[in-house]
Amino acid sequence: MSKKILVCFGTRPEAIKMSSLVHELRKSEFEIKVCVTAQHREMLDQVLDFFEITPDFDLNLMTANQTLNKLSGRIFTEMDGVLENYAPDLVLVHGDTTTSSICAWAAFHRGIATGHVEAGLRTYNKYAPFPEEINRQITGRIADFHFAPTETSKNNLLSEHTAAESITVTGNTVIDSLLWTVGKLDSGFSNDRISELESKVDFTKKVILVTGHRRENFGDGFLNICKALAEIASRPDVEIVFPVHLNPNVQKPVNDLLSGYDNIHLTEPLDYPSFVWIMKQATLIITDSGGVQEEAPSLGKPVLVMRETTERPEAVEAGTVKLVGTDSDVIARNAFELLDQPSVYEKMSKAYNPYGDGKANARIVEFLKSKLT
Template sequence: MGLKEQKKFKIAFIAGTRPEIIKTAPVYLALAHHQDFEPVFINTGQHQEMSHMFLSLFNIIPDYDLNIMKHGQSLSFLTASILQELETVLQSVNPNWILVQGDTTSAFCGALSAFYQKIPVGHIEAGLRTGDIYSPFPEEMNRILVGRMSAFHFAPTHKAKDNLLKEGIPPHKIVVTGNTVVDALHWIQSQDKCLTPSEINRFLLSNPDQRLVLITAHRRENWEGGIANIAEAISRLANRFPEIIFVFSVHPNPVVRDQIYAILSNKTNVFLHDPLDYIDFIKVLSRSELAISDSGGVQEEAPSLGIPVIITRTATERPEILGTGLGYLAGTDQEAIIQIATELLTQKKKKEAKNIFGDGFSSQRIVQALLFSLSRSKTKPDDYYC
């Protein structure tokens, strides 16, 4: 039987948050263009308001849309809902492999549901650790548990691989791929796509020399006090640097949104914006002098563009960024945020972009690893070295 006549391997992606979609999209697209694979996309809808926006950006139509989000739901309710819906879907799809990304509840439930049905799991962005199961919460425990259920681990860096080896994962089940977010960045930059006709983009086009700072905040462990502290720090920085526009991409969760608007809505040089689509977000980030964020993705995207980022968390599972001049841990302490931001905003020399997290070929390494695991190739991909 010729290669083209062989049965295609069905690979199911389980994702539902903004960062998951961004980081799985390049792998999905790579598999969709490969003769050996039939990718199936299952959208849990964990970020229902944003998931379709980002899926459409990458021209992905989900095969299944669980639409499980309910207002004010608890983690327990979310977990139970995803597991219940996935059981039926996976029995119908019957995939050869399941791919999950990162550390979300969707990733954890995807891996657990696959385990229940004895389907092998590939973990994209495996091995990230802070060493504190409550920071970030619940993501640190999610990724540990996903790791225990995974058959193959696609580690973004060698530090992540070392973490997996320390936990007893066999070396032959790990490949260092780099992070697929860099693939997504390269894909976005290669597309002939226009910015949305939003107020922020009209402003960018008419003010090409305007100084900018980009801010995001959403972490659950920052909800009680931390989000307010971040907003207060931005308020004080806006007073100190009236010539700078502080663009705050505001998460739709009311717990986050209400605190930010209460503190910053009257600041003339603070632009509060609904979540930016990915093209717009990268455009603003690339134009910024500084990012202030508790997001894991921004820690990867910013250095790839040469933008320093103040990390508003007490620990990071991406320690590679620290000490490069592009990443600074500040927690949610107002004084620390203001001090670091002031130092960076008064420096004249622009930072250089660094390939800390990838070279844009992570998806191809994952495809090669899947071919190797499925015995369609005798060659395991070489580890990525930056």
């Protein structure tokens, strides 16, 4: 009888990184079912639609202004029923979300093995990123199999006394998903959001793509970020595209401070193919996102990261990413340096991407075959 694997995720970033893995797993002898918590709803659905995945279990847990504790409690309750009824041999979770840690914990309570995709990233500062750092550590303590994207991640796990035979270095599945998406775009895929960007943004100028959503940047952090973007937008040769996260803590300062600029395009959150398309067109990217730090180097795009620490130090060490925090002067100064100094830009844009070659999914499946069959 085929071993049963339940793939669990709930947010847009998880869906992006796990969807291509679902397709790879479905080529194998395993029985695969997908469970989504819908910790993000609309943004999750966009990814599922693009990757042509229909969940077998949809917990639909997103509600407005839901606290992390309430969300966690609901995931525990609903996942318990799924695990009891389906009784998988393995639960696969991803990364550092509340969904990943609670689904792993729920599986542990029922004696079900867990595999952790994108395992071993650490800042060792439990408040940065919050709550992701602790989510990831909790999942790491529970997991039976660890799919580390890099040697650094593997070494973090080994330093925590994780059994070496339970760890394999795979690269990051986000590169697999990115290359799959680029292939579709290069084959002519388009949609209304891409067409809208083509009509509104002046691509003869230097395009800066901005994203921001981290909880630790709420408040003064986002005010400083907006101040920096306003300074950058004072240049006539720049166009800024800023898909604004739906969280009110992001929406209010961004719309209050940046809505009056002709060359700052504040959009609704972009679906994944549209986001990859604009990444390809961008000159540089300013973000506090973890996933973008991994994706952009594969497209040759320098990244300025608006955080004080990162659980992805490999990109900093490789030179594809630079930490700039949320000091407005530091953000603007580094952006101007990349815009005005070709040697600095070329060094960052051509640096080696440490996050993979697009074969992470195949490595995960081969590892699971060796452990489960």
